[in-house]
Amino acid sequence: MISTKKHVQQLAALLHQKGINDVIISPGSRNGPMIHTFVGGGLFNCRNVVDERSAAYFAMGLAQALNKPVAIVCSSGTATLNYAPAIAEAFYLNIPLIVITADRPEYWIDQLENQCINQKGIYSNFVKKEYNLPLEESETELWQAAREINECLNAAISGKPAPVHINVPLEEPLHDLLNEKLPNIKAIDAKGSVLDIDDASLKKLATELNAAKKILILAGQQNPDSKLEKLLAAYSKKTGAVVLKEHLANLNDESFCESIDTLMAAILADLPVDFQPDILITFGGHFVSKALKQFLRKNKASQHWHLSPANDHYDTYQSLTEVLQTKAMTFFSQLLPEVSENEQEYLQRWKNKENEVNQLRDKYILESPFSDLKVIAEVGQAIPENSVVHLGNSSPVRYALISDWAKNTTFLSNRGTSGIDGPMSTAVGYSSVSEKINTVLIGDLSFFYDSNALWNSYLGENLRIIVINNGGGNIFGLIKGPGESPAFQQHFFAENKFKAQGISQTFGLDYLSAENESELKDSLADLYSPTRKKPAILEVFTDAEVNTKTFRGLFKFVKQ
The missing domain is CATH 3.40.50.970 (Thiamin diphosphate (ThDP)-binding fold, Pyr/PP domains)
Structure with missing residues (x-):
C-alpha cells in the first residue's frame, strides 16, 4: 500500500x-x-x-x-x-x-x-x-x-x-492509500568524468618536482584506500618526499610520518627551517593539528599545490599557488613515471625526528600517572586488529592522534564541523551494517549530550563505547586561556557528576568501569573478549587536574 x-x-x-x-x-x-x-x-x-x-x-x-x-x-x-x-x-x-x-x-x-x-x-x-x-x-x-x-x-x-x-x-x-506499485518515472543519469592532467602541465609539474629538494605531502581525512596508500609509498620511496598524515587519513604505511602534534612540538623547538618544504602538496579533508597549521603558516612553502576534483581553493596554510582539478590517485599515478629518483635526506630528517619523538613519548607515558593520556594509549593497544574506531571531538580525537594503535584500524570522526553533538549516533549508524568491531571513544559531556544514540533498535553486538569520564569538558583545561578565567569551572569545564551506568541499564547495554590502570586492563580484556555477544559501555574515571598536568607535561618533555 x-x-x-x-x-x-x-x-x-x-x-x-x-x-x-x-x-x-x-x-x-x-x-x-x-x-x-x-x-x-x-x-x-x-x-x-x-x-x-x-x-x-x-x-x-x-x-x-x-x-x-x-x-x-x-x-x-x-x-x-x-x-x-x-x-x-x-x-x-x-x-x-x-x-x-x-x-x-x-x-x-x-x-x-x-x-x-x-x-x-x-x-x-x-x-x-x-x-x-x-x-x-x-x-x-x-x-x-x-x-x-x-x-x-x-x-x-x-x-x-x-x-x-x-x-x-x-x-x-495524509493517510489515503492505494494498493498499487510505484509508477515508472524516467530517471535522468549524470555521468562523471575522469580529470587527467594534460601533457604540458604534467611536464611542467614534473620539472618543478625534480628541482625541489624538500617535498611535503599532506594527506587529510579520508576513507581507507589501499591503492592510493601503495602509490604514495612508491612515490615517497622514489622521490624522498615526506608523506605526513594523521590517523584520520587512514594510511598505514610505515614510511609515512604521523604523531603530528608531538612532532611539531619538537620541530618548533629545534630548527623549523630544516623542515620547511619547498613544495607542499595537499589532498583530502581536515587536519586536527593546530600546531601543524601554525608551523606551515610561519614556514611557508614556495609552492602549494592542492589536489581537488571539485576545484576547491583551500588555502589553509596561506601559501596556495595552484589548484589541480584531479584526484590524488590520478595525480600521483601520472607523476610517478615522470619524476626522477631523488636523495632521501629530507625524508630521513623527518623520520629521525619522528623516531626520537616517539621514544620520548613512550617513555613519558610509561612513567606518567593514571590519566587520559595513559588510558587512550592502553585502548590503542587493546582493541583488536582490523577494527573501526570512532573518535569523539574535543579531547579524545587529540589524545588518540598522539598514540599508536592496533594494525589496520579504520578511523572516523565528525571533523567537518568538529561538534560534540552526534559522534555516537554516527557510530551507531555505521556499526549497524559493519562486520567489524566498532569502538566509540568519547568524553563524558559528549556521551550524555548524544545519549539518544542508544534509543533505537540497531545496536549491534559489535558496538563498544569507551567513555572517558574526567568530570567535565577537560579540553578547556588543555588549551591556553579558559583555565585562567574565573568562569572556568562552571562555564568552560562544566563540571559533570553523573555516571553512564544508569543510561547503560536504561538501554540494555553491559556496563564496565575502571578507576586505575589495573582495572582498566581487566575491563579492556572483558570488553574485547571474543566471547562477548552484546554491546557494552566501559566508563573510565580520571582526574581532570592530573590530565591537564600530564598532557602539558608531554609536550614540555618532547621539546627538551
Missing part, C-alpha cells in the same frame, strides 16, 4: 531507480504519505529513529559505511531544524544525505497553524541543491517535479558529494 500523493510516489520511484534504498524515518503525521510509501512499497530498507537530530547523524554514519546516499524523512516544524547539525557535518565531510522534509502548504505559513515554520531554504548554507515540490499534481507540475528530483539526486553524488534537500508540502488527507 502506498500513498495517493503523486509527488511522493514519484520521489520514491526515482530514489529506488537510483539505488537509494536506505531510509531513516522519524515518526510524525505530516510525513505520513512518505512513511506509507517507503514502507508499503516494499522496496526500501526503512529504519526508525525517533530523535531527528540523532536520526540524521545515524544516517550519516550509515552512508559512510555503505558508501552511498541515505535518505532521511521527518515531519514538519522543529523536526526539520533538528536535522541541521548533521546536515552541516555531512556537507563538510562530503557525505550525500537525501534530506526529505514534510511541510504544510505555503498558504498556512505564518498563520498560527500547528507545527508550521518557514522551511524554504532552511539548510541553504549546507546543501548542494534544494527543491520545494509543488502542491498541485497537474501533468506539467509532475513533469517539472520529476526533473527537479532527478537533478537533486544527481547533485548529491556528482563532483563533490553533499546533502540535498527536498521539501514536500502536503495537504490533508
Whole structure:
C-alpha cells in the first residue's frame, strides 16, 4: 500500500531507480504519505529513529559505511531544524544525505497553524541543491517535479558529494492509500568524468618536482584506500618526499610520518627551517593539528599545490599557488613515471625526528600517572586488529592522534564541523551494517549530550563505547586561556557528576568501569573478549587536574 500523493510516489520511484534504498524515518503525521510509501512499497530498507537530530547523524554514519546516499524523512516544524547539525557535518565531510522534509502548504505559513515554520531554504548554507515540490499534481507540475528530483539526486553524488534537500508540502488527507506499485518515472543519469592532467602541465609539474629538494605531502581525512596508500609509498620511496598524515587519513604505511602534534612540538623547538618544504602538496579533508597549521603558516612553502576534483581553493596554510582539478590517485599515478629518483635526506630528517619523538613519548607515558593520556594509549593497544574506531571531538580525537594503535584500524570522526553533538549516533549508524568491531571513544559531556544514540533498535553486538569520564569538558583545561578565567569551572569545564551506568541499564547495554590502570586492563580484556555477544559501555574515571598536568607535561618533555 502506498500513498495517493503523486509527488511522493514519484520521489520514491526515482530514489529506488537510483539505488537509494536506505531510509531513516522519524515518526510524525505530516510525513505520513512518505512513511506509507517507503514502507508499503516494499522496496526500501526503512529504519526508525525517533530523535531527528540523532536520526540524521545515524544516517550519516550509515552512508559512510555503505558508501552511498541515505535518505532521511521527518515531519514538519522543529523536526526539520533538528536535522541541521548533521546536515552541516555531512556537507563538510562530503557525505550525500537525501534530506526529505514534510511541510504544510505555503498558504498556512505564518498563520498560527500547528507545527508550521518557514522551511524554504532552511539548510541553504549546507546543501548542494534544494527543491520545494509543488502542491498541485497537474501533468506539467509532475513533469517539472520529476526533473527537479532527478537533478537533486544527481547533485548529491556528482563532483563533490553533499546533502540535498527536498521539501514536500502536503495537504490533508495524509493517510489515503492505494494498493498499487510505484509508477515508472524516467530517471535522468549524470555521468562523471575522469580529470587527467594534460601533457604540458604534467611536464611542467614534473620539472618543478625534480628541482625541489624538500617535498611535503599532506594527506587529510579520508576513507581507507589501499591503492592510493601503495602509490604514495612508491612515490615517497622514489622521490624522498615526506608523506605526513594523521590517523584520520587512514594510511598505514610505515614510511609515512604521523604523531603530528608531538612532532611539531619538537620541530618548533629545534630548527623549523630544516623542515620547511619547498613544495607542499595537499589532498583530502581536515587536519586536527593546530600546531601543524601554525608551523606551515610561519614556514611557508614556495609552492602549494592542492589536489581537488571539485576545484576547491583551500588555502589553509596561506601559501596556495595552484589548484589541480584531479584526484590524488590520478595525480600521483601520472607523476610517478615522470619524476626522477631523488636523495632521501629530507625524508630521513623527518623520520629521525619522528623516531626520537616517539621514544620520548613512550617513555613519558610509561612513567606518567593514571590519566587520559595513559588510558587512550592502553585502548590503542587493546582493541583488536582490523577494527573501526570512532573518535569523539574535543579531547579524545587529540589524545588518540598522539598514540599508536592496533594494525589496520579504520578511523572516523565528525571533523567537518568538529561538534560534540552526534559522534555516537554516527557510530551507531555505521556499526549497524559493519562486520567489524566498532569502538566509540568519547568524553563524558559528549556521551550524555548524544545519549539518544542508544534509543533505537540497531545496536549491534559489535558496538563498544569507551567513555572517558574526567568530570567535565577537560579540553578547556588543555588549551591556553579558559583555565585562567574565573568562569572556568562552571562555564568552560562544566563540571559533570553523573555516571553512564544508569543510561547503560536504561538501554540494555553491559556496563564496565575502571578507576586505575589495573582495572582498566581487566575491563579492556572483558570488553574485547571474543566471547562477548552484546554491546557494552566501559566508563573510565580520571582526574581532570592530573590530565591537564600530564598532557602539558608531554609536550614540555618532547621539546627538551
